[in-house]
Each structure stands twice: as C-alpha cells, then as structure tokens.
Amino acid sequence: MIKRVKTGIPGMDEILHGGIPERNVVLLSGGPGTGKSIFSQQFLWNGLQMGEPGIYVALEEHPVQVRQNMAQFGWDVRKYEEEGLFAMVDAFTAGIGKSKEYEKYIVHDLTDIREFIDVLRTAVKDIGAKRLVVDSVTTLYINKPAMARSIVMQLKRVLAGLGVTSIFVSQISVGERGFGGPGVEHGVDGIIRLDLDEIDGELKRSLIVWKMRGTSHSMRRHPFDITDKGIIVYPDKVLKRKAVIELE
Numbered sequence: 001m002i003k004r005v006k007t008g009i010p011g012m013d014e015i016l017h018g019g020i021p022e023r024n025v026v027l028l029s030g031g032p033g034t035g036k037s038i039f040s041q042q043f044l045w046n047g048l049q050m051g052e053p054g055i056y057v058a059l060e061e062h063p064v065q066v067r068q069n070m071a072q073f074g075w076d077v078r079k080y081e082e083e084g085l086f087a088m089v090d091a092f093t094a095g096i097g098k099s100k101e102y103e104k105y106i107v108h109d110l111t112d113i114r115e116f117i118d119v120l121r122t123a124v125k126d127i128g129a130k131r132l133v134v135d136s137v138t139t140l141y142i143n144k145p146a147m148a149r150s151i152v153m154q155l156k157r158v159l160a161g162l163g164v165t166s167i168f169v170s171q172i173s174v175g176e177r178g179f180g181g182p183g184v185e186h187g188v189d190g191i192i193r194l195d196l197d198e199i200d201g202e203l204k205r206s207l208i209v210w211k212m213r214g215t216s217h218s219m220r221r222h223p224f225d226i227t228d229k230g231i232i233v234y235p236d237k238v239l240k241r242k243a244v245i246e247l248e
C-alpha cells in the first residue's frame with residue numbers, strides 16, 4: 001500500500017481516491033485568480049493540523065503578505081513558525097529591506113538554482129518538513145523556458161529524496177490549454193488544473209485531476225467554491241462548462 005498525503009481540502013481527497021501519493025510532485029496549474037495560492041496554503045495548513053510540518057516558498061508575493069492572506073482564512077502560521085513546524089522561504093525580496101532582519105530563510109539570487117535548492121534543503125531538514133509548496137515555479141524559469149524541465153527535475157530529485165510531498169504552482173494564461181510546458185508536464189508526478197470559466201454571465205470555478213502517478217482518481221471536472229474558510233470541492237458534481245450536473 002502506498003502512503004498518501006491528505007490534502008484535507010473538503011472533497012479533494014475523494015477525487016484523489018484518498019490523497020496525494022507520498023513524495024509526489026504535483027503541478028497545480030491555472031490562470032490568474034483561479035485559487036492556486038489558496039489551494040496550496042490550505043494544503044499546508046491542513047498538514048499542520050495533522051502534525052505534518054510544511055514549507056511555503058514565496059516567489060510571487062512578500063512573505064508578510066502571504067502570512068496576512070493566510071490569516072484571513074483563519075490560517076495563522078506564526079505560532080507554527082515559532083514552534084519550528086512551519087517555515088516561510090523568502091524568495092521574493094532577495095533579502096533587500098527589513099526582510100533580512102526577521103526572515104530566517106532567504107534566497108538572494110533566483111538565477112542561481114543551486115542556492116535556491118540549498119535554502120530549501122536546509123529548511124526541510126530544520127523543521128522535518130513533510131509538505132512543501134513553491135508559489136510559483138513558473139517564476140524560476142520565466143526568462144529561460146529552455147531550462148524549465150531541468151529546474152523542475154532537480155527540485156523533484158531533492159524534494160522526493162527528502163521524503164517531501166510537493167505542490168508546484170504553475171501560472172498559465174487565460175484560455176491556455178496546457179499546464180506549463182511539455183518538459184514540465186511530463187516531468188511532474190501529478191497535474192491538478194484549476195479553471196475559471198464564464199458561463200451564462202457568471203464566473204464558475206472548477207478543477208480536474210489530469211494525472212496522478214501512483215493512484216487512480218476522478219476523471220471528471222468538479223466544481224469548487226472559495227469561501228471564508230478556504231476551498232470546498234464538490235466530488236458529487238460535474239461541471240460540463242455549460243451546466244452543473246448533479247450525480248446520483
């Protein structure tokens with residue numbers, strides 16, 4: 001029996017037939033505002049509630065902002081940071097400004113993937129992390145798409161080797177069909193895609209598990225909502241992009 005890591009996101013583990021197989025690297029792909037950051041923060045918060053330490057690698061937003069955003073959903077990570085069960089990796093400020101005074105883990109040069117990996121490895125070992133989120137992995141290779149696969153594979157080797165289950169956030173454009181480029185898509189162990197579609201004059205959220213090595217999973221497109229408590233997925237409903245169908 002493979003071990004699974006429960007996302008704890010209502011409805012999501014049913015779609016994954018129990019959870020994400022341990023050590024998988026999952027690409028969480030979607031356009032702007034589709035809920036990628038909230039999904040991955042909820043994954044880490046739920047891990048903390050289950051006694052699994054986690055790491056959030058912030059490349060898109062200031063770590064202070066990330067903590068604030070999480071607290072809005074009731075996910076106040078500061079206590080866990082003090083207890084050494086949660087770590088924020090600041091890959092946003094490059095250590096410029098006040099950050100260097102209170103951030104413990106800082107990546108100074110994003111073009112140096114070795115430094116990036118070293119900081120992650122140190123953080124994982126320090127807190128005994130079981131879960132890790134890179135938000136977003138796209139930022140690491142936005143200016144060098146030819147390096148995308150190599151960067152993702154290096155990260156995957158190190159993280160899986162350390163026993164961590166990871167979510168890599170992948171940013172795509174509105175209407176883009178893929179998930180972040182062929183090199184990356186084939187390299188990762190799983191792909192979950194979040195979508196936002198205008199249907200009858202209203203934006204509807206849905207997600208689909210496109211692949212997940214090590215397990216069967218729902219092959220349907222499921223609607224989901226974002227609420228004050230985070231994401232809720234509806235495993236008994238299917239979004240046909242024209243209408244929501246209730247399953248028996």
Ligand SMILES: Nc1ncnc2c1ncn2[C@@H]1O[C@H](COP(=O)(O)OP(=O)(O)OP(=O)(O)O)[C@@H](O)[C@H]1O
Pocket residue numbers: 030031032033034035036037038039171226227228
């Ligand atoms: N409390 C809330 N209740 C309902 N919806 C919310 C709430 N807070 C945020 N949202 C929705 O979540 C969206 C932002 O989600 P998130 O930051 O996870 O997106 P993202 O996919 O990471 O986007 P980007 O790639 O642009 O950073 C907002 O646009 C809003 O629609």
